[in-house]
Amino acid sequence: MEKSLIVRGAPQEFECRVGAWEALGEHLERRDVKRILVIHGGVSWEKARRFFPELPGVEMIFEQYGGECSFEERDRMVAVAKTANVEAIIAVGGGKVADLAKAVAVCLVVPVVILPTLAATCAAWTPLSVMYDARGEMLQYDIFARSNALVLLDPSVILDSPIELMVAGIGDTLAKWYEADVIISQLAERSVEIDISLYTAKLCRDILLESSAAALAAMRDGELSEAFVKVVETNIMIGGMVGGFGDDYGRTSGAHSIHDALTAVEATHHLLHGNKVAYGVFVQLMMEGRSDEIMRLIPFYRELGLPTCLYDMGLDSLSDMELKQVAERATAVDETIHLMPGVITAATVLRAIKELEVLMTGVRSI
Numbered sequence: 001m002e003k004s005l006i007v008r009g010a011p012q013e014f015e016c017r018v019g020a021w022e023a024l025g026e027h028l029e030r031r032d033v034k035r036i037l038v039i040h041g042g043v044s045w046e047k048a049r050r051f052f053p054e055l056p057g058v059e060m061i062f063e064q065y066g067g068e069c070s071f072e073e074r075d076r077m078v079a080v081a082k083t084a085n086v087e088a089i090i091a092v093g094g095g096k097v098a099d100l101a102k103a104v105a106v107c108l109v110v111p112v113v114i115l116p117t118l119a120a121t122c123a124a125w126t127p128l129s130v131m132y133d134a135r136g137e138m139l140q141y142d143i144f145a146r147s148n149a150l151v152l153l154d155p156s157v158i159l160d161s162p163i164e165l166m167v168a169g170i171g172d173t174l175a176k177w178y179e180a181d182v183i184i185s186q187l188a189e190r191s192v193e194i195d196i197s198l199y200t201a202k203l204c205r206d207i208l209l210e211s212s213a214a215a216l217a218a219m220r221d222g223e224l225s226e227a228f229v230k231v232v233e234t235n236i237m238i239g240g241m242v243g244g245f246g247d248d249y250g251r252t253s254g255a256h257s258i259h260d261a262l263t264a265v266e267a268t269h270h271l272l273h274g275n276k277v278a279y280g281v282f283v284q285l286m287m288e289g290r291s292d293e294i295m296r297l298i299p300f301y302r303e304l305g306l307p308t309c310l311y312d313m314g315l316d317s318l319s320d321m322e323l324k325q326v327a328e329r330a331t332a333v334d335e336t337i338h339l340m341p342g343v344i345t346a347a348t349v350l351r352a353i354k355e356l357e358v359l360m361t362g363v364r365s366i
Contacts, residue, residue: 016155016229019156087110117158125237137263167274171306174205181201254340282356308360
């Protein structure tokens, strides 16, 4: 199995501490940046704007994104940035805001600075953008040749974010181990880069299984505990390092292909990215014949409120035709599900989806 392996391990600079955003002005000054476009969300910006620092001497244009990281929205932001002749793009928000800002910065060949307001994905860390259409269906992901210039992570900002998004981030990051392991375990020999990818994937799993419950309890209590900060950094930093060092060997395989397929179903558009990925982990494990691992994970999923099956996501009413379409979309030629061993067909996926529902129906009755 010969796949791409280019190391994109980290942003140029990363800082995690309470008050990290306050250093933004110093970082811009060191880069001689005096005009910026700040791309932000809606609800998240209302909560995060109090953390955004005053930037004397810096001309700032603030623009709210339209809700999707789409090519149309990228082009609109590029036009805004060109008109204002900005020298850097600042992202303040979650994963889609970060991905949009990265795509805009690449088009303009300017630095991108990311100030995460959520720990729901590793988007702040990674030099790639997942692109969607205006309806929310995932189209593709684009990997860039330039690292993010700077990530300023303030745990107190994340502490004020919705807890359900933190849970979704845990689901997304837990998948790093299962998706990387199923690919890397096929290799007869491993390079140092791949060893680092596998190690960080395992670190994601181990930290999350051990610390997630305590981190979420601290979040509910408004406490910046060690467990909380550790899980935040795992979701954003360690999760990003898996694909950063492993490239195609450590990025995505079965679980994310299931996520991608679900985005094509309108009934799933309200569901969080990480929840769909967490469900995808169980479908992937069913395809691997590892129902024992599913049983081991069920208590963890239940404690956090992650979905274990279609029923948990309110999707048990999907028709056989819709499920077949999901299975076909998950096994499209360019999907990473084909990095799993053996031949994965739509019938393989459909069977795993249905067998998972049967398994979980039996578990619910216990």
